[in-house]
Amino acid sequence: MISSKYTIREQNESLILNHIIKHKEISRADLSIVSSLNKASVSSITKKLMDDHLIIEKRIGEASSRGRKPILLTFSPTAGVAIGLDLGYNYLDAMIAYLDGTEIKRIQRVDTYVSKDNVLAMIEEVVQKLCIDLPKTPHGIVGMTIAIQGQVLNDQIISTTYYDLMAFDLITKLNNTYDFPVSIENEANLSALGEYTFSSEFENMISISLHSGIGAGFVKNGKLEVGNQGYAGQVGHMILFPDGRECPCGNHGCFDQYCSTRVIYQEIGQLKNIEKVNSDVVMQLYQKKDPEVLKMIQKYAEYLAISVNNIIMIQAPEMVIFNSPITKKIPAIVEFIKDYLKNRYAKEVKIMNSPIQWNPVIYGAIAFSIQQFLNIEQLKLMNGDAVMV
Ligand SMILES: [Zn+2]
Structure with a gap:
């Protein structure tokens, strides 16, 4: 019998499941060792996880010097599916994926503008499209x-x-529509979670999102810090210049007013007299070595x-990863940042761009729902379509 999918999984069950995910395949005897739970407990928990279709007996392993050959257990990501939705101010990215992040279907739209009037209809329409011909799984969605590009609590x-x-109140409205749990979270936080879960080996990391606004997501010891x-992570409002440019937050000289893509597109547009600037325009001008643009970059x-x-x-991360069309298209910016950091500690931090075609926010959204379903906080899933960095 499948236990109710929306009740919180019992702690030892989550612990055992996380060890199975981490080890990819593991015997009950080894699970008992790594979890410090006795063999009888491991046996009853693994039985429950098998009844729940979350794990399977994959194959017979090698026998130790004496004793029987062990049966190796493995996580079954096709036990269910999760939906992630990245609601940008002028785009929408939606994906439905198995419990290891493997994509089933993805819908991406540009030049869509959300408002209170159209957001519900837009989400419902996309979810309906994602669910067409959805493979049958024991747990479903x-x-x-x-x-969300904004502060969420x-x-x-x-x-x-x-x-x-x-x-x-998006959540109440969506909860009235769907029988599966719906969550919302800040996009920079989900970006960090996406990188943590699917692409990074590190436990302490920061993802910096440079878009129309600047935000950072912090993962500390495997947990998202909000x-x-x-x-937390509203780094766009760190003050760079006393008495600098006015910011809607009430201060002057905020990071947002100098380094968001909105500002750089605006400045380059004015400088070169171009009406619509985007990251491709900036990249082309940069590659042509336009002296004014080079100076600005x-x-x-x-x-x-x-x-x-x-x-x-402040944060002492092991890695800083940029998620921005500008740094992805002009990687020399990230190289410059590495050279600029002279501090001994900062020099040890791995600094890099997120892979160009991958949107960590959507994977973070998927990871968020999977974490809640499995009740595992420090979850690493490297088996999906994501890119290892
Ligand atoms: Zn500000």
Whole structure:
């Protein structure tokens, strides 16, 4: 019998399951050793996990010097599916995937603008399309997580800057529509979680999202840190220049006002008299070695490097990973930042771009729902389609 899929999995069950996921294949005897649970407990928990279709007996392993050949257990990612949705201010990215992140279907749209009036209809339509011809799985849809470009706390949208969903009770409305759990979370946090779960070997890492606004997601000892009021990682409002440019947050000289893609597109547009600037336009001008653009990118990289230095000094990560169309298309910016960091500690931190074709936010959204379903916080899933970095 499958236990109710939406009740919180019992702790020892999650512990055993996480060991099975981590080891890829493992015997009951070894599970008892790594989990410090006795053999009888391991035996009853693994039976329950098998009844729940979350693990399978994969194959017979090699026998130790004496004794029987052990049966090796493995995680069964096709036990269910999760939905992730990245709600950008001018795009939408949605994916349905198995419990290891393997994509089943993906829908990406550009030039879609969400508002309080159309957001529900837009989500419902995309979810319906994702579910057409959905493969049958024992648990079906285990959850959906939506990435929001704004501050989120306890499933409520506290503030949004680039679209108007502030104080909009998206969760209650979606929970009335769907029988699976729905969550919302800040996109920079989900970006960090996506990198942590699917692409990185590290336990302490920071993902910096440079888009129309700047945000950072912090993973510390394998756990997402959201801070008081969900405010951790609002690095776009670190002050770079006293008495600098005015910021909607109330301060002057914020990082956001100098290094967001919105600002750089605007500045290059004004400088070169181009109406619509995007990352491709910036890359082309950079590759043509346009002297004014080169100078501007140099300044931009310097501001980024100063900010990254400061973030590293506070958070002590093992890795900083950039998620931005600008740094992906002009990787020299990341190289510049590495050179700029002279501090002994900062030099030890791995600094890199997120792979170009991969949107960590959508994988983070998938990971968030899987974590909740399995009740495993420090979850690493390297078996899916994601790119290992
Ligand atoms: Zn600000």
